[in-house]
Amino acid sequence: MLLDIDKVSRIYPGAERPVLNHVSLRLDACETLALTGESGSGKSTLLHLAGALDHFDAGEIRLDGQAYSPLDDAGRAALRRGPVALVFQQFNLVPSLTVAQNLAFHARLGGRHDPAWTAHLAERLGLGALPDRYPETLSGGQQQRVAIGRAMALRPRLLLADEPTGNLDEATGDAVLDLMLELVAETGAALLLVTHSERIAARLSRRVHLTKGDIR
Numbered sequence: 578m579l580l581d582i583d584k585v586s587r588i589y590p591g592a593e594r595p596v597l598n599h600v601s602l603r604l605d606a607c608e609t610l611a612l613t614g615e616s617g618s619g620k621s622t623l624l625h626l627a628g629a630l631d632h633f634d635a636g637e638i639r640l641d642g643q644a645y646s647p648l649d650d651a652g653r654a655a656l657r658r659g660p661v662a663l664v665f666q667q668f669n670l671v672p673s674l675t676v677a678q679n680l681a682f683h684a685r686l687g688g689r690h691d692p693a694w695t696a697h698l699a700e701r702l703g704l705g706a707l708p709d710r711y712p713e714t715l716s717g718g719q720q721q722r723v724a725i726g727r728a729m730a731l732r733p734r735l736l737l738a739d740e741p742t743g744n745l746d747e748a749t750g751d752a753v754l755d756l757m758l759e760l761v762a763e764t765g766a767a768l769l770l771v772t773h774s775e776r777i778a779a780r781l782s783r784r785v786h787l788t789k790g791d792i793r
């Protein structure tokens with residue numbers, strides 16, 4: 578088992594009820610899992626917890642047996658510059674950096690920049706001719722391909738994606754999802770992907786539905 582979310586709860590300060598109530602979820606290497614649920618059901622919250630971007634109030638999360646709760650901020654940041662990578666709906670590229678610099682950005686921060694691998698990713702993602710372009714000159718699909726390349730440059734064990742095609746039209750989104758699934762399969766990573774789309778969920782190997790703070 579790669580990711581073990583074990584009876585995790587999250588109560589936002591001031592909220593009456595927990596958004597996540599003893600949620601458990603396990604993910605093996607090479608698995609691709611769609612996380613669906615109504616708006617506000619806690620999908621992003623769960624993804625952020627798996628990415629060590631937020632704290633949980635009960636339970637435990639482990640990645641390859643490493644528990645999250647003892648980690649300090651540096652340990653949590655190291656997780657995101659190593660085995661865990663994230664892709665968001667809003668791309669979140671660094672506007673002042675070129676495509677090539679964005680692709681290498683997180684891997685450099687983590688001391689794991691492999692120029693040959695990054696160049697391979699740029700080619701695979703159809704970005705080979707655009708190394709010196711800035712994000713504002715790219716289409717949404719191109720920007721998301723850079724974000725995926727930036728994430729995969731770390732050779733993560735776990736890729737977390739929050740509505741990665743939510744800002745793209747259907748054809749562009751499908752092409753981006755194809756590339757993401759290919760790269761995840763090629764590297765043996767696991768994928769946990771939040772989506773509202775039945776069509777996208779059906780493309781992944783497994784799906785779970787979040788409702789009333791729990792997985793059904």
Ligand SMILES: Nc1ncnc2c1ncn2[C@@H]1O[C@H](COP(=O)(O)OP(=O)(O)OP(=O)(O)O)[C@@H](O)[C@H]1O
Pocket residue numbers: 589590596614615616617618619620621622623
């Ligand atoms: N930082 C926060 N502080 C307080 N409440 C929050 C915070 N983040 C999210 N919430 C609340 O927690 C609930 C779940 O939010 P979350 O974003 O995880 O849901 P979601 O299923 O991803 O929704 P959507 O599909 O609309 O993106 C919502 O009621 C939201 O308002």
